[in-house]
């Protein structure tokens with residue numbers, strides 16, 4: 554497998570070129586994908602976070618996207634170990650930004666509200682019901698009023714403004730995987746009959762208003778990245794857009810509101826999204842919006858992400874074969890950035906190892922290492 558890469562004569566150098574977007578300048582195209590570590594007790598950022606993220610920047614990720622962080626809203630949190638992006642955690646985030654910058658990287662905060670998917674037992678304010686576009690499932694849920702919508706949008710914008718003021722280079726809205734913005738997008742979790750439900754132009758309104766408010770409260774050149782996905786939670790065959798026209802109706806209003814980069818979350822980057830073309834979701838996002846896009850999903854790995862507890866997930870072997878396909882797709886202009894998930898947890902310096910063709914030094918993804926201390930992931 555590694556020989557295939559070494560003898561193919563295909564160069565990955567195209568991925569080590571600079572990228573610019575608004576005030577953002579990146580040295581190459583590799584990005585650390587957002588990954589929850591559940592290691593910040595009391596929602597206070599783990600003190601090892603600055604070193605953990607700085608190591609990925611030093612290892613060649615030009616941009617680090619943080620783990621999902623809770624916006625300042627009482628029922629945003631998935632669990633009690635998700636770091637806040639407000640209050641006492643901000644000093645740690647500021648130190649993290651400094652450490653990443655000192656190692657040549659840029660950093661975005663991933664802003665997260667879980668909506669329906671909040672751990673009821675182990676989270677902040679367990680006595681309060683979760684909020685969501687519609688009451689789905691068995692746990693107590695309050696259907697969001699227009700006032701709730703305004704409050705949550707304000708919380709996202711406050712977190713984004715905080716990110717900018719403590720030196721972050723941009724933010725990513727977690728609008729994927731079935732979390733709050735995605736609960737508005739996807740008809741099975743949005744049964745509303747008001748201006749936030751029904752046709753896609755209504756289902757996208759919550760996220761559009763949020764992006765516009767973030768733009769208003771930050772700066773015209775402050776990069777806003779938006780993560781979206783067709784798949785939801787454990788439902789890997791879910792679809793919000795069945796064809797490019799539906800994708801356009803979903804993403805273009807977000808682009809018009811101020812999104813600069815679309816992070817198209819897929820589990821295998823090489824899988825075509827729609828019939829009749831071999832382009833993936835990131836390719837289509839770029840094509841229909843004209844904005845930059847980022848691809849993700851099993852880059853450098855043999856098999857895709859299985860959603861669930863890290864401690865219960867399987868180890869995954871290294872693959873260098875799919876890198877040839879990655880660079881082909883990149884060179885024909887399908888996407889601008891490449892996100893690395895599990896491979897960067899087990900190999901903080903993966904972009905450097907690959908550039909130096911030190912393929913034998915790459916370690917498989919081992920959930921046992923990931924489940925250990927934060928900074929020591931893949932020590």
Ligand SMILES: Cc1cc2nc3c(=O)[nH]c(=O)nc-3n(C[C@H](O)[C@H](O)[C@H](O)COP(=O)(O)O)c2cc1C
Nearest residue numbers: 586587588589620621849850851852858893894895
């Ligand atoms: C341990 C772990 C935690 C994750 N947490 C998040 C998260 O907080 N936010 C998010 O958008 N995606 C999250 N993801 C998904 C990754 O960002 C990425 O999209 C996924 O792992 C696919 O990339 P990979 O195949 O390179 O691992 C997580 C993945 C893993 C393995």
